[in-house]
Amino acid sequence: xxxxxxxxxxxxxxxxxxxxxxxxxxxxxxxxxxxxxxxxxxxxxxxxxxxxxxxxxxxxxxxxxxxxxxxxxxxxxxxxxxxxxxxxxxxxxxxxxxxxxxxxxxxxxxxxxxxxxxxxxxxxxxxxxxxxxxxxxxxxxxxxxxxxxxxxxxxxxxxxxxxxxxxxxxxxxxxxxxxxxxxxx
Amino acid sequence: xxxxxxxxxxxxxxxxxxxxxxxxxxxxxxxxxxxxxxxxxxxxxxxxxxxxxxxxxxxxxxxxxxxxxxxxxxxxxxxxxxxxxxxxxxxxxxxxxxxxxxxxxxxxxxxxxxxxxxxxxxxxxxxxxxxxxxxxxxxxxxxxxxxxxxxxxxxxxxxxxxxxxxxxxxxxxxxxxxxxxxxxx
Numbered sequence: 001x002x003x004x005x006x007x008x009x010x011x012x013x014x015x016x017x018x019x020x021x022x023x024x025x026x027x028x029x030x031x032x033x034x035x036x037x038x039x040x041x042x043x044x045x046x047x048x049x050x051x052x053x054x055x056x057x058x059x060x061x062x063x064x065x066x067x068x069x070x071x072x073x074x075x076x077x078x079x080x081x082x083x084x085x086x087x088x089x090x091x092x093x094x095x096x097x098x099x100x101x102x103x104x105x106x107x108x109x110x111x112x113x114x115x116x117x118x119x120x121x122x123x124x125x126x127x128x129x130x131x132x133x134x135x136x137x138x139x140x141x142x143x144x145x146x147x148x149x150x151x152x153x154x155x156x157x158x159x160x161x162x163x164x165x166x167x168x169x170x171x172x173x174x175x176x177x178x179x180x181x182x183x184x185x
Numbered sequence: 186x187x188x189x190x191x192x193x194x195x196x197x198x199x200x201x202x203x204x205x206x207x208x209x210x211x212x213x214x215x216x217x218x219x220x221x222x223x224x225x226x227x228x229x230x231x232x233x234x235x236x237x238x239x240x241x242x243x244x245x246x247x248x249x250x251x252x253x254x255x256x257x258x259x260x261x262x263x264x265x266x267x268x269x270x271x272x273x274x275x276x277x278x279x280x281x282x283x284x285x286x287x288x289x290x291x292x293x294x295x296x297x298x299x300x301x302x303x304x305x306x307x308x309x310x311x312x313x314x315x316x317x318x319x320x321x322x323x324x325x326x327x328x329x330x331x332x333x334x335x336x337x338x339x340x341x342x343x344x345x346x347x348x349x350x351x352x353x354x355x356x357x358x359x360x361x362x363x364x365x366x367x368x369x370x
Contacts, residue, residue, distance in 0.1 A: 042287075043279035046272055050280070070265060080255060080268050087231055087269035088276060094228035095235070102227075 001156065002029065004062035005149030006053075006089040007141045008070065010036055010045050010081035013052065013089070014141030017060045018131065018149035022157050026150060028131040029060055031142045042084070049085050053092040065093035066152035068144070069102040101159065103151050108144070111151035123147050186341065187214065189247035190334030191238075191274040192326045193255065195221055195230050195266035198237065198274070199326030202245045203316065203334035207342050211335060213316040214245055216327045227269070234270050238277040250278035251337035253329070254287040286344065288336050293329070296336035308332050 001021055007014035013034040020026035034052030036045035057065075067090055070083045093100045106116030112126045124136035124143040130150060137143040186206055192199035198219040205211035219237030221230035242250075252275055255268045278285045291301030297311045309321035309328040315335060322328040 041279070041285065043275035043285035046276045047279045050276060083265050083268035084272035084275075087272040090228035090269075091231045091235060091273060091276075094226070094232045100226065100228035 001064065001153055002060070002062045003064045003066055003149040003152045004056060004060060004093075005145040005147070005152065006065065006067045006086070007144035007148060008068060008082050008086035008089055009078075009141060010042070010049070010085050011038060012139060012141045013049055013085050014139070014143070014145035015052075015056050016137070016142060016146035016149050017056075017062060018146060018153060020153050022154050025132075026130055026153065028133065028146060030056075031137045031146055032056075033139060033142050042081070046084060046088050049088045050092060053089055057092060057096065057098075062098065064099050064101060064152060064156070065089065066101045066103060066148045067093075068108070068148055069104045071104070101152050101156070103148060103155065107155070108147050108151040111154050112147045120144075186249065186338055187245070187247045188249045188251055188334040188337045189241060189245060189278075190330040190332070190337065191250065191252045191271070192329035192333060193253060193267050193271035193274055194263075194326060195227070195234070195270050196223060197324060197326045198234055198270050199324070199328070199330035200237075200241050201322070201327060201331035201334050202241075202247060203331060203338060205335075205338050207339050210317075211315055211338065213318065213331060215241075216322045216331055217241075218324060218327050227266070231269060231273050234273045235277060238274055242277060242281065242283075247283065249284050249286060249337060249341070250274065251286045251288060251333045252278075253293065253333055254289045256289070286337050286341070288333060288340065292340070293332050293336040296339050297332045305329075 002017065002019045005016045015034060016031040017029035018026055019029055034049055036048045067086050070079065070086050090100050109118040109123060110116040113122045120140045124140060127143045127146045128136045131146065137146060187202065187204045190201045200219060201216040202214035203211055204214055219234055221233045252271050255264065255271050275285050294303040294308060295301040298307045305325045309325060312328050312331045313321045316331065322331060
């Protein structure tokens with residue numbers, strides 16, 4: 001399974017691509033950061049995040065995109081930008097029909113370090129070890145994106161079993177289309 | 186000036202198109218809502234919001250898109266969806282080179298009712314009067330989108346003067362491109 005992990009952010013959006021499956025050694029394909037500067041309009045910054053995401057998706061053709069689930073309890077000053085960058089990442093993936101998985105920060109930490117309360121350094125150290133890198137990826141957003149991808153590879157089998165069980169138990173309901181109902185006076 | 190106003194939301198994204206200029210009678214071109222159902226994945230819902238926005242932009246060719254500025258102090262349970270829907274609206278506009286203006290809920294209320302603390306009913310009543318409609322647009326999200334467009338038309342002259350003054354005072358700085366720096370091991 002090839003997973004593209006996204007640690008969303010407007011200033012730095014971490015992206016990491018990991019290949020592997022649960023119970024086997026993992027391999028890093030690529031890691032990096034899409035940056036936008038704070039002196040640009042937010043709308044312009046979202047366009048740059050979209051462009052960056054598209055390049056990564058084109059180049060690495062992941063089968064799944066794993067994005068950090070954003071909570072509103074986080075740091076109030078940055079949470080809006082994080083939510084908006086995550087929306088763009090999810091949109092880019094879903095638009096090409098790729099499944100999008102969300103994992104909370106504590107799920108990611110627990111997956112790679114064994115504890116949901118690990119700090120950045122611990123996550124970076126474990127990512128370095130699990131992917132057999134020479135040094136922790138910098139900045140931390142890049143390491144977090146790899147941790148998300150790893151978390152997804154390890155959690156996916158259990159999540160798939162759960163989803164299958166839900167799908168079997170729940171009747172399929174019709175979905176309202178998102179098309180606008182314009183009214184012209 | 187033709188303005189497309191967006192009251193962002195995942196369940197109901199209000200959209201309204203108003204034409205006019207400050208000091209002259211306004212005219213509603215269209216109003217409606219892009220809906221997505223809560224049983225779809227968030228990524229799928231964002232794709233539906235994008236599709237809806239694109240249809241509105243294609244059909245009404247606004248010169249400006251005005252979006253409600255989302256604050257994290259709002260209702261915690263819905264603020265993430267609102268922030269993410271607003272990101273998609275801003276992205277769709279900026280991607281086609283349209284200017285995006287953000288107005289806070291109290292700026293919008295103050296513009297159309299004279300007080301930043303007006304309730305939904307007051308806003309709906311004033312939108313009905315200002316656009317000479319037979320009845321307040323339903324749901325409230327649709328009325329709010331029209332109020333946003335009206336607010337923008339009335340505030341734009343002052344905002345443009347301010348922007349020109351800022352641009353004249355501030356030296357132009359280089360912007361970091363949003364392209365990823367991938368590293369392949």
